Amino acid sequence: MSTSRPAGVWLIGARGSVATTVVAGCAAMSAGLHPPTGLLTETTLFADCGLPGLSSLVFGGHDTLDCPLPKRAEELAAGGVLPHGLPAAVAAELTAADAEIVPGGPLPHDDRDEEELIEAFASDIRDFTARRAPAGTVVVNVASTEPAADGDTLPPSSLYAAAALRAGCPYVNFTPSTGLHHPSLAAPLARSGLPYAGRDGKTGQTLLRSVLGPMFTQRALAVRAWSGTNLLGGGDGAALADPAAAAAKNAGKERVLTDTLGTPVQGEVHIDDVPALGDWKTAWDHIAFDGFLGTRMVLQTIWQGCDSALAAPLVLDLARLMLRAREAGMSGAVGELGFYFKDPVGEGAAGLGEQYAALGDLAARLRVGEAR
Amino acid sequence: MSTSRPAGVWLIGARGSVATTVVAGCAAMSAGLHPPTGLLTETTLFADCGLPGLSSLVFGGHDTLDCPLPKRAEELAAGGVLPHGLPAAVAAELTAADAEIVPGGPLPHDDRDEEELIEAFASDIRDFTARRAPAGTVVVNVASTEPAADGDTLPPSSLYAAAALRAGCPYVNFTPSTGLHHPSLAAPLARSGLPYAGRDGKTGQTLLRSVLGPMFTQRALAVRAWSGTNLLGGGDGAALADPAAAAAKNAGKERVLTDTLGTPVQGEVHIDDVPALGDWKTAWDHIAFDGFLGTRMVLQTIWQGCDSALAAPLVLDLARLMLRAREAGMSGAVGELGFYFKDPVGEGAAGLGEQYAALGDLAARLRVGEAR
Amino acid sequence: MSTSRPAGVWLIGARGSVATTVVAGCAAMSAGLHPPTGLLTETTLFADCGLPGLSSLVFGGHDTLDCPLPKRAEELAAGGVLPHGLPAAVAAELTAADAEIVPGGPLPHDDRDEEELIEAFASDIRDFTARRAPAGTVVVNVASTEPAADGDTLPPSSLYAAAALRAGCPYVNFTPSTGLHHPSLAAPLARSGLPYAGRDGKTGQTLLRSVLGPMFTQRALAVRAWSGTNLLGGGDGAALADPAAAAAKNAGKERVLTDTLGTPVQGEVHIDDVPALGDWKTAWDHIAFDGFLGTRMVLQTIWQGCDSALAAPLVLDLARLMLRAREAGMSGAVGELGFYFKDPVGEGAAGLGEQYAALGDLAARLRVGEAR
Amino acid sequence: MSTSRPAGVWLIGARGSVATTVVAGCAAMSAGLHPPTGLLTETTLFADCGLPGLSSLVFGGHDTLDCPLPKRAEELAAGGVLPHGLPAAVAAELTAADAEIVPGGPLPHDDRDEEELIEAFASDIRDFTARRAPAGTVVVNVASTEPAADGDTLPPSSLYAAAALRAGCPYVNFTPSTGLHHPSLAAPLARSGLPYAGRDGKTGQTLLRSVLGPMFTQRALAVRAWSGTNLLGGGDGAALADPAAAAAKNAGKERVLTDTLGTPVQGEVHIDDVPALGDWKTAWDHIAFDGFLGTRMVLQTIWQGCDSALAAPLVLDLARLMLRAREAGMSGAVGELGFYFKDPVGEGAAGLGEQYAALGDLAARLRVGEAR
Known part of the structure; x- marks a missing residue:
């Protein structure tokens, strides 16, 4: 992958603590203000894997709240989650991401049906990709955990996941919410040929x-x-x-x-x-x-x-790896990413040491993919 | 290795808490009174490796104290280290081991020189092996940690280690004491062709x-x-x-x-x-x-x-593995045993996961050795 | 109080861990096998207060289980709650207490109504007192916590508490169960002129x-x-x-x-x-x-x-203090005993330091009572 | 005491973390920016005791370092010890205190003898008091702990303590250093009739x-x-x-x-x-x-x-109480202040509850003193 062509990261829950930390942190590292503590994608493990560069990532997303990202960042700095001074130092990047966050749903009194919601969300993602992310977009769910799904109705996390498939984007479920794990999404997922990863970031x-x-x-x-x-x-x-x-x-x-x-x-x-x-x-x-x-x-x-500081580097790692996995032609559950999840999709060991070794296998696959 | 021919375990510090727990625990497991919790040599990892059976182990050793082993076991039971009732249940085995513990040294007012001490200790070990351990003996240092060695004088742990070499026994240093790590023992160690392992059991x-x-x-x-x-x-x-x-x-x-x-x-x-x-x-x-x-x-x-309960199963594992390693013709530092030590001899990783994997490599070598 | 005339301690839940530890511990201290760790009634704070002596206490009680006390004590010793050897050393006292434990209730398929149960329990206590405890009996609830009472029905703890009143005994509620705190017991309690204390021992x-x-x-x-x-x-x-x-x-x-x-x-x-x-x-x-x-x-x-070891000395303290309080003519809630309870009856401070000072006030009252 | 006439607080170690937190915190509370968390002198315990008001306190002191106080405050804010924004909000007060900090000693290559040093320090304190603190000055040692004194030489903490006596100021030793506890200071201390308190603030x-x-x-x-x-x-x-x-x-x-x-x-x-x-x-x-x-x-x-945040409110309490004690005519060791110290001077209990009660006694004495 050309590591400098802009690649998109579309965050579900884009105004939350994790998302705000992801955007602010990516900007801070790109500007050389902080070392990449917590990112494996900046270690030698993933050297020469053709990952998109941190400075090439552009952010957007869905959220049902409307607090501006720069304000959220100030709140996080006041609570000691972000370093003081950082929100001001990366104000431009926060504002840019803020401009790409659109309302999610379903909103109260929303009379769109499931199909309309999925299509609206997919359209949002396609539009963002067309304008901002020529190297493609990955969708990452970092919204609050939703209650277990009930019956046939698609919970919000599954509506977004369906939209990601429809927009042709790899998908990461960083939460325990249903996401792609709804029976009605099994067929479209298989048809999509897209890679996906999850569930529930393993932070603490x-x-x-x-x-x-x-x-x-x-x-x-x-x-x-x-x-x-x-x-x-x-x-x-x-x-x-x-x-x-x-x-x-x-x-x-x-x-x-x-x-x-x-x-x-x-x-x-x-x-x-x-x-x-x-x-x-x-x-x-x-x-x-x-x-x-x-x-x-x-x-x-x-x-x-x-938690936000523990989650953010994992989200950046996953976004970069999945963008590259998509480019390298991988599809289906990326089981080698069990290192990052409490409840990993696909096959794989449960111990961290073996999961770390599996990341090395993934790196090897990505290098080969690069060679193509 | 025939897993039932008696094999000797010669303990330096044979009346200490660890040694007493080793003897009592081996007897308890042999009698089916307790499951082999803490022993890797009883897991599938070492299946078919030809290790000496627990019931084939016979114990002896050196110590400078003279408290009888059954009495030490009663003290340990009173302190909650051994289960109540165990000292009585394995009294015969404790008494048998007690009979094979001989005075170590140098004792106060001991006028033997280093060579005389080494020869006396080696003779003790040879005698025990000849009488009790047709399958050979391993020497394990479980004595209290001694101060760092000073100058050319051989510290007690090195006298015992030299005696092990002279008696043709594999040697395990379960303490941080000097043992074989004295410059003057380098040459005899190389000549001996014996396997050795250490240092300092990794218990907590x-x-x-x-x-x-x-x-x-x-x-x-x-x-x-x-x-x-x-x-x-x-x-x-x-x-x-x-x-x-x-x-x-x-x-x-x-x-x-x-x-x-x-x-x-x-x-x-x-x-x-x-x-x-x-x-x-x-x-x-x-x-x-x-x-x-x-x-x-x-x-x-x-x-x-x-600590005694944490150390004892490791000592039993090491004794069995080294007896088998000797039989299989291994010599020098057994680096695959880093799993058991704080400061392992030989090459090897420091992380427990990789060290566990190295044990698997050792198991493979021992199986091959068996096949000879 | 003559400190040697037998005084009765009637335990509700008399076969439980706390009760067993109380009986075994009292015997052990009386025999000089253990110092009175954890008992304030053996410190100078209560010197010359005329408390009944430990060796003068006799035990009985109600329970719905039927495991013999010596067997319960062996179980506790196996679990490290009682010292090994203690059950054997105080077997006579355990057996004597065991003989005074009668079935409680209501039992499954019990067709006695509330009045019949109360009268039966009171009769049990009166009979024990008449035979064994010329200096009077205190009733202490050390049964498992029962769910909060519901409606007018008297929960078991209140049936026992009513029986204590009817038998003319001071009452201690060492649990958070309802006990005397049932509206229907307010009038009989006031009429009884008996002292009572509670609720819920403050152990950890x-x-x-x-x-x-x-x-x-x-x-x-x-x-x-x-x-x-x-x-x-x-x-x-x-x-x-x-x-x-x-x-x-x-x-x-x-x-x-x-x-x-x-x-x-x-x-x-x-x-x-x-x-x-x-x-x-x-x-x-x-x-x-x-x-x-x-x-x-x-x-x-x-x-x-x-928990049993933390509770038992408090139960012994409370039993002795309430027996003496009854003799000294005290009645109603003994607020000075807040030191012992999570949720003390009567007036009093919540901080331990002030509660300890209040015990000193109680000691002074008991000394005066003695002087009468 | 008129609670608004300026009173001086002279800090030994005036550029340290504790001193900086004291000055910044006093200004923040005076301006209503923060509630007086941690100050007993703002609770009802000391109501109507005539203590000097927080806004009447003026600060100065000795230090051998020369980092400006506003800069020290910024460093503390960066480390999370002071709230962000506070150094800017109280910049004027920090600058004012900074102007009253003079070099301590003995400095390297200092050729003044003990008498000259004491006189110089006393002169600094007298000058500050005359210009800024008409209601008098208290001297508080918050410098780093010094090694135990050796022989007859007065350690620095004792030079400052002697200077406090000579300048007629009450003295508080918030450290375990020698301070007034040097044999050669016993006589001047007795003659001074000044109150003093210490040693070693009890913070964590x-x-x-x-x-x-x-x-x-x-x-x-x-x-x-x-x-x-x-x-x-x-x-x-x-x-x-x-x-x-x-x-x-x-x-x-x-x-x-x-x-x-x-x-x-x-x-x-x-x-x-x-x-x-x-x-x-x-x-x-x-x-x-x-x-x-x-x-x-x-x-x-x-x-x-x-530690600085734990110490600062205690220092403010002690300064106010000792200023008032001096005014009320108290002299010698103020044993009622044991609440604040690890190793209290004077008589008093070691438990915190009793020490808190002793503070109430002190409050009563101060109210009486006011009445004169």
């Missing part, structure tokens, strides 16, 4: 679980119970206070444990909305395990991070 | 570090400081209260960080002797790292375990 | 909260959110997995925060049933607070204890 | 210990070991990396434990310099204690705070 507690789980297994230690509590504020905390949304989130966390430990274990996971914490998150895990002769031991972990 | 805090370090590296997160405190009682706590002994211990811990992170980081490691904790250990780690755009985040871990 | 997380809450208030630091998770197994964990029972429990925990901080704060409390932990409990608290100029700070606490 | 880990220690004692639980590690960067971290300075600091921490527990306990305290943490501090405490029948339990606490 589950990241840890994906390295600690294998540790216990590799040491033949018997985990008896794995319990966890997450405290978070921000929009995510409020969204996950909805038990249905939390259930969708937790399924991914538990899958990681079951897959790496080889068996289900006791223990619950709580997600608490604590508005006082803002965009910061604290996750406590308590792991009771048996050692030699049944000796009872305990490992506890406390992870204190900022 | 460093085990965690060897999975968390790679996680940060693989996620391109910038670790800024890694600090740790270990609280432990028992003999180990007292031994490590000696700053020289602690220095030897800490070197291994820091090597894991530097190797997995690719760069040295700020932060100290403390080892405190807290007699009230007995054989139980608590390790707190505080890891300050930078995420995207320099956002400051923190991971803390608290590990509460029993 | 709430104990901590009652010293940390005042710290923040006294330092004029602004607590913004106080979140907590409790992991526990045993019968208590299972009982509290019932949301209605947990709700009753949590009300007390939150009252402590509101009372000591002066205002409600954000944050939830979770109680998870983790059978693997047995009778051991881990409580994690996360307190987000603002310092000077709004600086955001965090305190986290992790409490690892054994 | 020790604050916690002063509430947790009494909790264990009041519950008759047996603490077996209390271990702790402090990680901190900033100037304080570097200063305390000097073992002699750390020793001075730790003595105060241990005194709190011994005083509240009634007996020395096992366990060490580490203070690590971790520059990556800047002005933020993390303190981990591990408390092993015995419950009923010797059951082993553990409490761990993790305190994450900003």
